[in-house]
Amino acid sequence: MTAPPSGTADTVDAALALVAGDRRRIMASVMPACHGDLDLADDAVAEAMATAVTAWRDNGIPDNPAGWVVVVARRRAIDRIRSASRRRAREQRTAPAAAVADRGLAHFAGDGAVEDPMASLGALDVDDQLRLVFMCCHPALSTPAQVALTLRYVAGLTTAQVAAAFVVSPDAMARRIHRARTKVRDAGIPFRIPRDAYLPDRLAAVLAVVHLVFNEGYLPHDDDDLQRLDLAQEAIRLARLLHDLMPDEAEVTGLLALCLLTHARAPARVDATGALVVMADQDRSRWDADMIDEGRALLTGALRRQDLGRLQLEAAIAACHADAPTHDATDWLQIVALYDELVRMTGSPYAAVNGAVARAFAVDPDAGLAALEAVADRHDLEAWPYLHVARGELAAMAGDHTAAAASLSRARALTENPRERDHLDTRLAHLRSNGPVRAGEGD
């Protein structure tokens, strides 16, 4: 290795920009030295990056800029903890306090041993990233807090970006994140991969957070946009990260496959005027074929593990749609079977409603309606707009336009997303003027 030249302002900026893009992994690598204190880790990384500007300009850009930042940030964090514990020891020499400080110091002695920031690191550690994910998605935190922490610290968005994604003010999001961080620190939420006994539940919580972020991007429930691509893409990035970190977990692979197979349809979900296009009417040539191929390959790999879960089933349903050349040529019997299995596994009435709609296409509208009413009898779904959409579309298929219009009007009254409301208005106008129109699975 030859001595690196002094960095120019441009090359230093470029290196820093690269490092900033790696901030999640850097945070994860610094966290063990910070005892789960996100504030301390955040500050230490910021200080290290500030130091880098002059250090790299004077001494050249290191071979591993991210590793350099990690080592310097860890050292900062350790210095702070040491000076805090020395201050405590000085001010009050009580045995318990000293014991706590000693235990703490012993814990990160290994990290402190790395003295040369230029030393090759190889420590952007997979396990540390996983620990960060499990900490942010801890079920002792509220779901909004889990989502906020995950987007902020795992996805590496700024507080302002997280706020924008959920249409809350930056101040409110900053408070939410601060409260969540305080709970992480004070309630003793651990920075570690859960023990095997806890792992299934904890993994489910992690997957639920990413799935929720994806769904919010796919169809924001109260936003003017029909889909928020940035959030959906962020969720796909998170799902990819989880898949990289846990390649052997079939449901993690299932989640990534589901996101890809669903997101592949995004270009066809909105027409030139910005209106919603239901799946039956979508131009399938606009579906993203590469994304479908990747999703299908992932799903095949996951199913081979013989560890079936709900996300794999949902991905399999999405794959059936992706494989069909047209709406009519869809393998609806297969989709019905998959929904039946999903209902058996989860007891979800929402899956049962979708299964009833699929049954209408697989068999006939009356079979679908009978299945739908059976679900509606067992569960109280009257406040859920899609129940009425499904009821209305199946009635339209069966030729009962009066019942169809009544149900779609009910759905419209319950729907908050303005674009979805526009779509229902169009459907209602069609029903009143043209008679039978094409019904679609809600997409």
Place this chain on the structure above:
Amino acid sequence: MKYMLLIYSEPQTPPEGEPQDFEAMMQPWFDYGDAMTEAGVHVAGDALEAIETATTVRVRNDETVLTDGPFAETKEVLGGYYLIDVDNVDDAIAWAARCPAAQYGSMEVRPLMVIPEA
């Protein structure tokens, strides 16, 4: 870390019948306490007398005001507690879930505040 497990449940009618029924009812609690002691996490734990025995005390303008009854009238009331010492909130939650009262009442898990020795 030390955690307080606060046990909330609806007040129960006193057990009737033979004494051995009472023993049978208490057995899960004895087992739970034994498991905590065996695991070395038990610091303290007690059951409280019925909510009807509660007195609420406030001092306002140097005057002590007593109220017959609990601080808040709620359906589920504080009936006891355990103080445990475990590694982190995961273990605290796991112990709370094993408490017999978790089956019919609610367990509130609260970390003890560590006062910084400033």
